[in-house]
Amino acid sequence: MKVKYLNKDFKKFLLLSGTVILFSLLFFLALVFVYYSSSIFTYNIITLLLIIVTILMIMFFCISSLTIFYVYKNKEVKSKLLLNTSKAGMKVLLPVIMALAGLFKIKKNIVRRFYVDFNNITVSAMGKRYKKEDVIVLLPHCLQDADCVFKITNDISNCRKCGKCTIGGISRIVEERKVKCFVVTGGTAARNIVKKLKPKMILSVACERDLTSGIIDVGKIPVVGIVNERPNGPCYNTCVDVSVLKDKLDSIIK
Template sequence: MQIPYEILGKIFVLLVIVVIVGIGVALLIGAYSFRRKRILFPNFVLFMLYLFYGPAKWICRRFSIRDTIVDEILIELRNALMLEDFKRSKDRKVVFLPQCLRHPDCKARCDPIDGYQCKRCGKCDIGAVCKAADKYGFQVFIIPGGSFIKKILKAYRPKSCIGVACYPELSESMQGVAAYMPVQGVCLLKDGCFNTEADVEEIIRKMEESCV
C-alpha cells in the first residue's frame, strides 16, 4: 500500500513542529536551570540539545539570543551532574588546557602524546595553573587539539579531569570525555586562536573541590 505524498508531507511537518517545540522546551528548562542553579530534567535537556545542537543554535539566533547559551547550558548541566563523582575521585586527576593560552614567545616543546611541556616562565596563566595543580594533585596537559585527549586517555587512564576551552569545543569535548570519567568544564574568558585568557580562579576552585 502506497502512502500518499500529501500525508507524508503532513507527517514530516508535524515531526518538524514537534522537534522545534522539544528544542524550545529544552532551551527554556536549561536556561532556567542555568540561571537559578536548580537542575530540572537534565537528561532530557542534554539529549535534546546535543541531538539538535545546530537547530537549537539557529532558534536562538532567530530570536536574537546569543547562541553560546546552548553551550553554556550543556556545560553547566554536565558540571552539575558530574560534580559529586568528580569530588570522589582522588587520584589520576588531570587538567586539559588549550595551547592557545600559551604566550606568543613560548619556547615549550610539543611532545607527540603529552602536548606542550610548560617551562613555567611566568609569561602566561599556564604557570599559575600548573603551580596549583601541584598543590591539589593534578597533572596538566597543554594540548594542540582534541586528538591529543584520546592519546592521553589511552596512555595515562585518568579517573577525572577539568577541561578548559571555548564554548563550542568544551561542550563537545565534555560529551565525549564524560563516557570515561567525571569531568568539569571551565570556559575561556577570551577565546580565539592565540592570546586567549582563562579563568584561573575558577580552574583552581574546581581543583579545590576535588579535595573536599
C-alpha cells in the same frame, strides 16, 4: 589517465556516498510507488501520521527548551529527570540552533558559550566529587607565552614559572593538588589522552569551539569547561583566570 590505486579513506568515502545515494533512490522509488498505488484512505493515514509526528516534535522541542531554561536559570537542580531531559534536549537542539545561527549570520561562539555554561551547570548539579587520580586537566598550548623556549606540551613541569603567562600559576595549583595536567596542541591530542587515561572527570580550558566539540566527543565523561581569553586573537598568547580554574578544580576533587 587510469587510476591504479585508491587509498582506503577514499574507498570508504565512495562506499558511504554510494550507500547514501542508494537509500535516497530507494526512498524516492517508495514515494513514487505510494503516490501511484495508494487510495485516498492511505493518503489520509499518511497525513495523519505526519501530523502526529509534527506534534510530537513540537512537544519535544517545547519541553526541551523549558527544561533547559529552568536548569540554566536555577543552576542547582536536584531532579535527575529534569537534568536528563534538558541534556537530551540540548543534544538534539544544538546542531539545529548552530545551523540557524549560521543561516542568520549570528556568531556561533555565542551559542557555543551558552552550551559550555549549560554543560557546567549540569555537571555541577550532579554534586559528585572525584579522587584526584581520576581527574585530569587539559590546557591549550596557546596559553604558553609564544616566545618561551621551554617545551611544556610533553610535561607541564618543564615550566619555569616566570610569570609571563598563566601556565606557571596553573602548574602550581595542579602540583599542590597532585592532579594530572596536560598541555595539548589540539583536539586530536586531547582525545588521545582521554582515550588512554580514561578519566572520570575532565577540567578543560579552550576556546568555545574546541570545548563544545570536546564535550560532545568524550560522551559520558563529565567535563567542566573554562573558556580562555584571547586579547591577542585566537591561538596566540591566550590566558585564563587562574583563580576560576582553582575554584573549579577544588569543587570537583575530594
